[in-house]
Amino acid sequence: xxxxxxxxxxxxxxxxxxMVISGDVECRGRIVVKGQINGTFKGxxxxxxxxxxxxxxxxxxxxxxxGRIEGDITTKTLVLRQTGCHVGTVETxxxxxxxxxxxxxxxxxGIKKVQKYQVSKKEVKQAxxxxxxxxxxxxxxxxxxxxxxxxxxxxxxxxxxxxxLLDKDKPLIKVTGEGGSGKSLLVQKVQNSLPGNFExxxxxxQVGAVASLVQSVATDIGVxxxxxSSQGELIVEIKNVLKEKSSRGQKVVLLxxxxxxxxxxxxxxxxxxxxxxxxxxxxxxxxMILFGSDKLESQxxxxxxxxxxxxxxxxxxxxxxxxxxxxxxxxxxxQRAVKxxxxxxxxxxxxxxxxxxxSASGGNVNKINEMADKGIQAAHADGAxxxxxxxxxxx
Numbered sequence: 001x002x003x004x005x006x007x008x009x010x011x012x013x014x015x016x017x018x019m020v021i022s023g024d025v026e027c028r029g030r031i032v033v034k035g036q037i038n039g040t041f042k043g044x045x046x047x048x049x050x051x052x053x054x055x056x057x058x059x060x061x062x063x064x065x066x067g068r069i070e071g072d073i074t075t076k077t078l079v080l081r082q083t084g085c086h087v088g089t090v091e092t093x094x095x096x097x098x099x100x101x102x103x104x105x106x107x108x109x110g111i112k113k114v115q116k117y118q119v120s121k122k123e124v125k126q127a128x129x130x131x132x133x134x135x136x137x138x139x140x141x142x143x144x145x146x147x148x149x150x151x152x153x154x155x156x157x158x159x160x161x162x163x164x165l166l167d168k169d170k171p172l173i174k175v176t177g178e179g180g181s182g183k184s185l186l187v188q189k190v191q192n193s194l195p196g197n198f199e200x201x202x203x204x205x206q207v208g209a210v211a212s213l214v215q216s217v218a219t220d221i222g223v224x225x226x227x228x229s230s231q232g233e234l235i236v237e238i239k240n241v242l243k244e245k246s247s248r249g250q251k252v253v254l255l256x257x258x259x260x261x262x263x264x265x266x267x268x269x270x271x272x273x274x275x276x277x278x279x280x281x282x283x284x285x286x287x288m289i290l291f292g293s294d295k296l297e298s299q300x301x302x303x304x305x306x307x308x309x310x311x312x313x314x315x316x317x318x319x320x321x322x323x324x325x326x327x328x329x330x331x332x333x334x335q336r337a338v339k340x341x342x343x344x345x346x347x348x349x350x351x352x353x354x355x356x357x358x359s360a361s362g363g364n365v366n367k368i369n370e371m372a373d374k375g376i377q378a379a380h381a382d383g384a385x386x387x388x389x390x391x392x393x394x395x
Contacts, residue, residue: 012030012031012032013027013029013031013032014031014034015032015033015034015035015037015052016034017034017035017051019034019036020038021036021037021039022038022039023038024042025037025039025041025042025043026041027041027043027044028043030045030046030047031044031045031046031047032052033046033047033048033049033053033054034051034052035051035053036052036055037053037054037055038055039056040056040057040058040059041059041060042060043059044061044062045060045062046062046063047064047065047066048063048066048067048068048069048084049067050066050083051067052066052067052068053067053070054067054068055069057071057073057074058071058072059074060073060075061075061076061077062076062077062078063075063078063079065078065079065081065084065085066083067083067084068085068086068152069087069088070088071087072088072089072090072091073086073088073090073091073092074091075092076092076093076094077092077093077094077095078090078092078094078095078096079096080095080096080097080101081101082098082099083101084098084101085101085102085104085152086102086104102328102331104327132380132384132385133380134337135334135337135348135376136377136380138334138336138372138373138376139330139372139373143337144333144336145332145333146188147185147325148182148186148189149332150325150328150332151328151332152328153325153329154319154322155182155186155321155329158186158316159189159193162316163195165313166194169251170287170314171275171287172271172275172277172288172290172304172307172314173288173314173316174290174296174314174315174316175289175290175317176293176294176296176297177293177318178293178294178320178364179366180364180365180366181318181365182318182365183257183292183293183318185365186291186318187202187255187257187291190253190289191255197249197250197251198251199221199245199250199251200253201217201220201221201254202254202256202257203216203217203255203256203257204216206257206261206262207262207266208266209266210265210270210273213266213270214234214235214238214270214273217238217274218234218237221238221241221245221252225237240284242284242285242286246284251286251287252286253288253289254286254287255289256270256288256289256290257291258291258293259291259296259299260292260293260295260298263299264299264301265301267290267299267300267301268301268303270288271288271304274286274288275287275288277304277307278307319363320362320364321363321364322363323354323358325363326357326358326361326363326368327351327354327358330354330357330368331349334348334349348385348386348387349386350387350388350389353375353387353388353389356392357372357375371392372387375391375392376391378391
């Protein structure tokens with residue numbers, strides 16, 4: 001459909017899928033954005049494809065958005081298609097929003113007469129009223145999606161950052177976050193969703209001695225420990241197995257959840273024996289990710305602290321969800337429960353309700369799920385078709 005719209009256009013520029021442009025961009029004629037722009041954009045006619053992303057201030061004569069725009073927009077005409085999303089402020093004289101699009105912004109009039117919505121009567125009649133019983137379990141454990149899977153979210157970006165660091169062969173990564181921040185969800189996501197060339201193992205007993213933990217790792221990766229008589233021999237056998245896996249293009253990643261429970265000496269021993277964090281030699285070693293609370297900082301020995309001081313990009317922190325990520329996560333849960341083409345989740349869960357959930361939860365993922373679940377239960381019991389702020393107050 002997008003390709004058909006592009007045919008016959010002259011003076012047309014492209015930013016392809018693989019392109020990321022950071023800085024100010026100015027363009028004459030028509031531009032098609034399939035990649036990403038980070039910075040101020042000035043142009044005439046802009047089409048943001050469904051894979052496109054503009055993060056920054058946009059000035060244009062006309063904008064048609066199938067993808068995502070984050071930032072302030074000044075334009076004569078803005079058309080937000082069904083798959084489109086804009087977060088920021090809009091100053092426009094002509095605004096069209098298709099059912100299913102997400103507009104989370106403040107609107108300003110650049111022309112005296114501003115049409116906030118140009119949805120035809122036919123489209124309005126076709127928009128169904130959804131019985132909340134169809135999505136009553138949207139925020140319950142076992143049903144709700146992982147907050148790491150929400151497209152364009154900060155959590156998704158953090159997961160992608162971990163994958164990028166592993167691809168770059170970083171031997172040691174640290175991820176910390178407060179209780180309820182989604183740390184355990186991230187551990188599960190990394191354990192189950194890394195690309196196929198990664199083999200992932202999770203340490204189950206953080207408080208064991210170095211010898212027992214190394215033994216456990218050896219067993220997990222397939223070392224025959226029955227003929228090994230010393231720890232030195234065990235390390236050699238581990239490296240032999242890792243070398244063989246590496247020859248097949250495989251990487252081994254060791255996850256340590258609740259790493260703050262591990263004895264500092266044990267943590268250092270594991271890092272020294274199984275990674276190249278201290279010596280810088282890649283060799284036949286594995287990569288390790290430490291997941292923990294803020295207390296993890298006090299459990300690290302000086303050499304580990306120094307490593308992270310040099311490798312600052314390997315220190316990641318799970319911030320509380322922003323209001324934007326809270327909104328997208330809640331609506332994503334609803335979209336998974338009820339197909340996006342069948343319901344406008346902005347109507348199911350108004351921004352005012354999202355704002356109250358975010359304010360009361362402080363961006364804590366566990367509290368967000370709890371409040372949203374209680375709200376939808378209360379709305380359903382009342383026979384309502386939307387989770388309005390009153391039901392959030394009841395929760």
